[in-house]
Amino acid sequence: MSKGERVRVQVDGRVLSLSNLDKVLYPKDGFTKGEMIDYYTRITPVLLPHLRDRPVTRKRYPDGMPGQSFIEKNAPAGTPDWVRTVNLPTPGSAKGRASADYVMVDGLPTVVWLANLAAVELHVPQWRVGPRGGVHRPDLMVFDLDPGPPATIVDACQVACALRELLDSDGLTAYPKTSGKKGLHLYVPVRESGRTRDYAEKAALRLEESDPRHVTTRMDKRLRRRKVFIDWTQNDPGKTTVAPYSMRGSDRPAVSAPVTWDEVEACREPADLAFVTDQVLARVEEHGDLMAPLLEEGPPLP
Numbered sequence: 001m002s003k004g005e006r007v008r009v010q011v012d013g014r015v016l017s018l019s020n021l022d023k024v025l026y027p028k029d030g031f032t033k034g035e036m037i038d039y040y041t042r043i044t045p046v047l048l049p050h051l052r053d054r055p056v057t058r059k060r061y062p063d064g065m066p067g068q069s070f071i072e073k074n075a076p077a078g079t080p081d082w083v084r085t086v087n088l089p090t091p092g093s094a095k096g097r098a099s100a101d102y103v104m105v106d107g108l109p110t111v112v113w114l115a116n117l118a119a120v121e122l123h124v125p126q127w128r129v130g131p132r133g134g135v136h137r138p139d140l141m142v143f144d145l146d147p148g149p150p151a152t153i154v155d156a157c158q159v160a161c162a163l164r165e166l167l168d169s170d171g172l173t174a175y176p177k178t179s180g181k182k183g184l185h186l187y188v189p190v191r192e193s194g195r196t197r198d199y200a201e202k203a204a205l206r207l208e209e210s211d212p213r214h215v216t217t218r219m220d221k222r223l224r225r226r227k228v229f230i231d232w233t234q235n236d237p238g239k240t241t242v243a244p245y246s247m248r249g250s251d252r253p254a255v256s257a258p259v260t261w262d263e264v265e266a267c268r269e270p271a272d273l274a275f276v277t278d279q280v281l282a283r284v285e286e287h288g289d290l291m292a293p294l295l296e297e298g299p300p301l302p
Contacts, residue, residue: 055102189298
């Protein structure tokens, strides 16, 4: 395909114009935009349920990993009229906007359209939007375990196991996924509640108190060296976390991949929990959606 050439395709009844399919997004692997669109097309059956009814913030890499990236909340100019959007407040917006028209991903055509815009990363909040645009209370709680060098995801896995026990003692079940970079995310489905942030903070502090040598809840990077930072602030209403099965902007076409607790417990090297697109597609073929329980209503917070 020559530079700038467009290909018209039909996706579930919608006609899309795809461009620059040969553009290399990940030079280390020679991974192209066309390959990214193919991945997102094939992963959509398990990705879509985790995006549906949640406003999507995108991180776009129009020139691939070597180029500049930008975070986009507002629906871009030229958004097709069949793409559902919902206007929501954006408190603290760096651009000074009071609100934004967020894209709601409710089908394969929207996934492909976003991939064609080089929206490599898809981030969502822990709450949903109703059919008339009303914002629900959070139905998910997330803990972002970020190891401070020279700690690695191996250390994050050890902390994750301890956090899992703490949550289990409160009648809550956690489901792990890699961040797609160096950390680990634990998700907890709950009955809709306005207390998820408060509970997450207290749980993180409890773990820090029990193991201050390996765990910290403080953001100051100088205090995070050799420790695993538990970022409970991902439960702030204005925060988002990269969605399960989303690709990541890194040197390789890595994915934020759901994993089993057996894999977490067995992790001995960072490579044990590093997955790229082909591997994730194969894992879904073998395991199905390991995060399917997040789609069911969880128990009430204690």
